[in-house]
Amino acid sequence: MPSDDVVRDTIAAIATPSGRAGIGVVRLSGARVPQIAALLLGKLPEPRRATYAVFKDARGERIDEGITLFFPAPGSYTGEAVLELQGHGGPVVMQALLGACLDAGARLAEPGEFTRRAFLEGKLDLAQAEAVADLIDAASREAARSALRSLAGEFSAAIGALGAELIELRALTEAMLDFPEEEVDSLHREDAVARLARVSAALDTVIAKSRQGSLLRTGIHVVLAGRPNVGKSSLLNRLAGEERAIVTPVPGTTRDALREPVQIEGVPLIVVDTAGLRQSVDEVERLGIERTQRELRGADLVLAVFEAGKEATGLEELATGAARIDVYNKTDLVPGFAAPAGAVAVSAKTGAGLDRLRKAILEAAGWHSTGETVFLARERHLRALETARRHLAAARGARQWEFFAEELRLAQVALAGITGEFTADDLLGEIFARFCVGK
Ligand SMILES: Nc1nc2c(ncn2[C@@H]2O[C@H](COP(=O)(O)OP(=O)(O)OP(=O)(O)O)[C@@H](O)[C@H]2O)c(=O)[nH]1
Ligand SMILES: [Mg+2]
Numbered sequence: 001m002p003s004d005d006v007v008r009d010t011i012a013a014i015a016t017p018s019g020r021a022g023i024g025v026v027r028l029s030g031a032r033v034p035q036i037a038a039l040l041l042g043k044l045p046e047p048r049r050a051t052y053a054v055f056k057d058a059r060g061e062r063i064d065e066g067i068t069l070f071f072p073a074p075g076s077y078t079g080e081a082v083l084e085l086q087g088h089g090g091p092v093v094m095q096a097l098l099g100a101c102l103d104a105g106a107r108l109a110e111p112g113e114f115t116r117r118a119f120l121e122g123k124l125d126l127a128q129a130e131a132v133a134d135l136i137d138a139a140s141r142e143a144a145r146s147a148l149r150s151l152a153g154e155f156s157a158a159i160g161a162l163g164a165e166l167i168e169l170r171a172l173t174e175a176m177l178d179f180p181e182e183e184v185d186s187l188h189r190e191d192a193v194a195r196l197a198r199v200s201a202a203l204d205t206v207i208a209k210s211r212q213g214s215l216l217r218t219g220i221h222v223v224l225a226g227r228p229n230v231g232k233s234s235l236l237n238r239l240a241g242e243e244r245a246i247v248t249p250v251p252g253t254t255r256d257a258l259r260e261p262v263q264i265e266g267v268p269l270i271v272v273d274t275a276g277l278r279q280s281v282d283e284v285e286r287l288g289i290e291r292t293q294r295e296l297r298g299a300d301l302v303l304a305v306f307e308a309g310k311e312a313t314g315l316e317e318l319a320t321g322a323a324r325i326d327v328y329n330k331t332d333l334v335p336g337f338a339a340p341a342g343a344v345a346v347s348a349k350t351g352a353g354l355d356r357l358r359k360a361i362l363e364a365a366g367w368h369s370t371g372e373t374v375f376l377a378r379e380r381h382l383r384a385l386e387t388a389r390r391h392l393a394a395a396r397g398a399r400q401w402e403f404f405a406e407e408l409r410l411a412q413v414a415l416a417g418i419t420g421e422f423t424a425d426d427l428l429g430e431i432f433a434r435f436c437v438g439k
Contacts, residue, residue, distance in 0.1 A: 079121025112435025126420025228276030
């Protein structure tokens, strides 16, 4: 995408998190960087060279001293002139330094504005820009790895390859449209059909990898539900590997829903412990049970927990459309207990069966650890991919070449939206507004 012709403001932001740290970074980007550097530092540092400097405000008062880095355009993150001021990472110093930058003519950056400029300058495509935010927000190593691959352009390349095949097929089809009188020979027709099948199969693969990856991005929402005292909180503690929830022999111990981030094989889960389900006269417990119902509605997966050897009732009608695994706990109390088919037998006390439960959770949530790369797709990407799939299906059913060609075009447009070739400004605004300030 070509850069705007308008001269953009020079923007500034604190790029490091607020709080106390050894180092804090203020970052500037834009055409006025040289003038601002002259005011703050006395002169513009040599490009790409860590340079010691004293940072002064507009009245010449020292704010801090530290290291500066200057990246001239276009060889910078944003593609514009970029200056980084590395000072001492205290909130007062950082605010003063940022204030001095603003006094010297910079404007406070909006969330994601640096990365938005990188996109506008063609440094990153839209999927890569999103990967920047996903890498920062990654909740597990697996998610971070996947985000890094998208940032490196793997996802974009897969989308690009699909687009290229569609272009070829379109070119072939347009050629046929240009000679409507001539009999479209069957060779061409077969070729077109075969190519369409190939593209569709490739698209299906990308969709499957993207669905997997979207689990990594959002985390799988797993809710523990069951009658009081069956051992839900004990199971949460086992899965979390820590004593997070209170466990007592008293039925009705858990009142509030408790959420714990848990990783299984690098896949992030949010495991929610809930109040045991029963008719209760206790006001607090009743409110807790209401929360359980609410959690169930938002679940990706429900672990319906029962006590081994006791009647498995009370969970026939859970208010949820989510996948469900029946879990029989306290098997240590019932030697030789065999769980019904499809259910998992565990003991939160001894840890028996926990590995099998972990595997079952990943499987039920749709995670197949094939060891293959997955794409850390966003909802937006999945929607675009599905749109493309619909158009390819429509192309398959088209009776006339005009319609065939048009469906191919629409599929291509949907795919191009992922990397941002044709993207409306308001969509860009929405995407970048979710970034942190300074990125
Ligand atoms: N023997 C045995 N006892 C268990 C096991 N899991 C939990 N318990 C005991 O069962 C009791 C209830 O456990 P919790 O984890 O608090 O059960 P809960 O389902 O969270 O109960 P509520 O919060 O009241 O709904 C405690 O005394 C636990 O020590 C198990 O696998 N074996
Ligand atoms: Mg509990």
